[in-house]
Amino acid sequence: MSTPISRFPVPERADLPADLRERFDAVEEKSGFLPNVFAALSHRPDEARAFFAMHDALMDKETTGLSKADREVVVVATSAANDCLYCVVAHGAIARIRSRDPYLADQVAVDWRKAPLDPRMHAVLDVAVRLAVTPALVEPADLDALRGHGLSEDDVWDVGAIVSFFALSNRLAHWAAIPPNPEFFLMGREPRR
Template sequence: MKFTQDHLGWRPWLAPLAEEELTDEHWEALVDKGRAASPYFLLLARDPHILHARTKTDLDIFHNADGGLPRAERELAATAVSRHNGCVFCASVHARFAGHYAKRADDVQRLLDDGVDAPQDPRWRAVVDAAVALAATPTALTGKHVAALREAGLDDLAISDVIHSAAFFNWANRLMLSLGEPE
């Protein structure tokens, strides 16, 4: 399957809960009732405590507007990690958000089409390189990556956001890739 900014479906290899099986505890774990339309979240709802923690972490990393990295670049980090890891579904979701918030859909598409080494401006290059290094293995993220982020204008909180976005999606990609496939 090709990397795209189009909406994709996802098919689990294990049976998710049916919406009518959801208890109050499941609904609370979903945080947003709209997530009940997703087979991924219905599968994760089998363990509502972990789903709740996962969802709250996700929302805080990507929606917390109290300083730090702009949403577009948090989504860029998630897109780069997803492209690196081969998670076509996650890459499509976060590429759409990165393109939308940055108003740079062509730059995002180049990342999807040509890979994580595709040309980008210096700031995006620093974000992509740091995110991909972290996705490869934590020790691959070095002081040189942090220096490049600082040189691109990121402060400590913004650098922390790059790391959180990349680390979360490195984990999320592996979970999603282990539980099903895009369609």
């Protein structure tokens, strides 16, 4: 018996709008599987499009202050603080691949404070996790501290936007009870041959 992908109806791919089918096909071709969150979000196509657009705008870029790997580490730490198994496992896999470190995502998920991160990323995660868990405790000095670690104004914005966006994602994954795909658990643990 397999675990359902969502507590809500998941449409057949053939019944989805053409743009979502094309995106899902491209993701599946690249990774070898369709992440369960894609299928679950297809329950509401307009919202799925908006979700993917926001995700791509925040996560598919490199800046001087935040690499793609750094962005994934933020997701792992804040998703762990929000107890979101789906996002910890899925973005942990992406963090392992993007950082080329098979251990970092697990260390961050368990206790980011003890993970072997540079002072800049420790500062980023300190603010990010507080924003995820106790947002009222984030103050202007926290943003200044990020700037002091070399983050640009856009990078500082991105930290807050990533945390906020994935708070939504974490809660939707909980709400719909989306399980992580088994493929995610092994990704990035062994060097590619």
